[in-house]
Amino acid sequence: MFILNANEPNELANYLQEHQWLGLDETVVSLSKPGEGNMNYVLRVDTGKRTFIVKQSRGYVEKYPQVVAPEKRVVTESAFYEKIATKINVQKYMPRLIGIDVENNVMVIEDLGNSNDFTTLYDLYHFLEADELKELVNYLNGLHHSFQKTILDDELANLELRKLNHEHIFHYPFMEANGFDLNSVQDGLQELALPYKKDATLKKQITLLGSLYMSKGKYLLHGDYYPGSWLKTSDGIKIIDPEFCYYGSREFDLGVLIAHLYLTQQDENLLSIVVTEYDSYTDLNLEILNGFIGVEIMRRLIGLAQLPLQMDLKQKKELLDFARTLILKK
Ligand SMILES: Nc1ncnc2c1ncn2[C@@H]1O[C@H](COP(=O)(O)OP(=O)(O)O)[C@@H](O)[C@H]1O
Ligand SMILES: [Mg+2]
CATH class of the missing domain: 3.30.200.20 (Phosphorylase Kinase; domain 1)
Structure with missing residues (x-):
């Protein structure tokens, strides 16, 4: 070896x-x-x-x-x-x-060169340019449009890695006793997270979204479409790290992208760019899209895969409440 x-x-x-x-x-x-x-x-x-x-x-x-x-x-x-x-x-x-x-x-x-990724957005001082977001959406347009299946098979099923991701997105963050002390991230975060972990209605909906994540779908997804997978190069925005790829629901890629617009507190008008630039926005299932946005926001705040977020507990609570509303929205 x-x-x-x-x-x-x-x-x-x-x-x-x-x-x-x-x-x-x-x-x-x-x-x-x-x-x-x-x-x-x-x-x-x-x-x-x-x-x-x-x-x-x-x-x-x-x-x-x-x-x-x-x-x-x-x-x-x-x-x-x-x-x-x-x-x-x-x-x-x-x-x-x-x-x-x-x-x-x-x-x-x-090698795409000595470039920075977009995780600097989490410092809340960096903002995404409208043109950059258009490029990010355009990548998804190309991917979701170019690779579609009419008959679902096992190509790029990526089942084992997807199970791991499922655990850390839809399950572990909402377990009361998962062995991860959120106070080691920020004092008081453990207590802040508790009501969401005890919320049976919320967890039921998250379980449903989790099953959808584990189901086969028509579209080839990047699978981890967040600022850590976007590089700012001299040749424009580039996308890397598609290891979580699979054929699934395109609302998942889009939901993760939008969740990180909220987690980095981007201007509201950027959201409208996603709506206008994504090719088939009106064909999307908005209940599912909102659900994936909400779960990604929550798991990044109270799960293991933490980000360098510069937010106080009050801001985190506001985002958690917002995410909960999105997940439960009909
Ligand atoms: N092709 C590339 N060109 C330039 N930098 C890269 C390239 N691939 C990876 N990197 C850099 O290395 C880091 C880790 O690579 P990545 O593929 O994201 O690994 P991981 O799967 O561990 O997240 C990236 O965040 C990026 O900064
Ligand atoms: Mg990476």
Whole structure:
């Protein structure tokens, strides 16, 4: 088994040469961490002449090694990249796939450059430009429009990783005793969360949304469409990290995007941009869309996958109440 390690450039050079991802006349000049990730081990390789990104998935979550995760997930991610390479309107927003090693769960992709992701939005000082949001919606237009199934099959089912995501979106955040002390995030958050965790009506609706998330659907989804998957590059907005992809309900991708507009407290008029720019907005099921928006807001406030949010408890309570209303709205 090959293990990717930032401290072993020579081993990596040999490995890359064996797979013909590095010429015999090339070396690894430096290895660096290209940015903050959560799930996987990701490195930028600099050969002196060019750079590329190497990503390895392991049997656990990189940021929370106690959380077990399907170790083959990068193979699914590479299958997504292979698939979208056929559609220029989607590929133009994403790095090109260079190679995949299914034995060692290592993927090599194009480097989009030393760019920032959009997690700076959580500091509440950064705002999304209208044109940036249009690009973000346009990516979803291309993806959801270009890859549709008339007969649902098991392609990119991604079931194991989806089960893990389901747990952390629809279940764990709403468990009273899940072993995660929210006061370690912010004093008083544990008590603030309790009424929502005890709300049977709310939890029933969240369970229904969870079953929908686990069901097959017609549209190819990115699956994790939040600011950590959006890069600000010199060549415009790019999208990475489609490891949670699957064929499902397009309200899920859109719901996550909109939830993060609320979590980053963007201007209200940005929401209208989503409505006008998303190609088939009027065909969406708004009850489901609101539900996914609400659940994503809640799980980011009281679940394990915390964000660098700069909000006091009062602001969090307002958002939690708002999210609850969205989920229960008929
Ligand atoms: N193709 C790329 N070009 C430039 N930077 C990248 C690229 N892929 C990943 N990164 C950087 O590495 C970070 C982690 O990669 P990501 O694929 O999101 O891993 P994880 O699955 O662990 O979240 C990203 O947030 C981004 O900053
Ligand atoms: Mg990521």
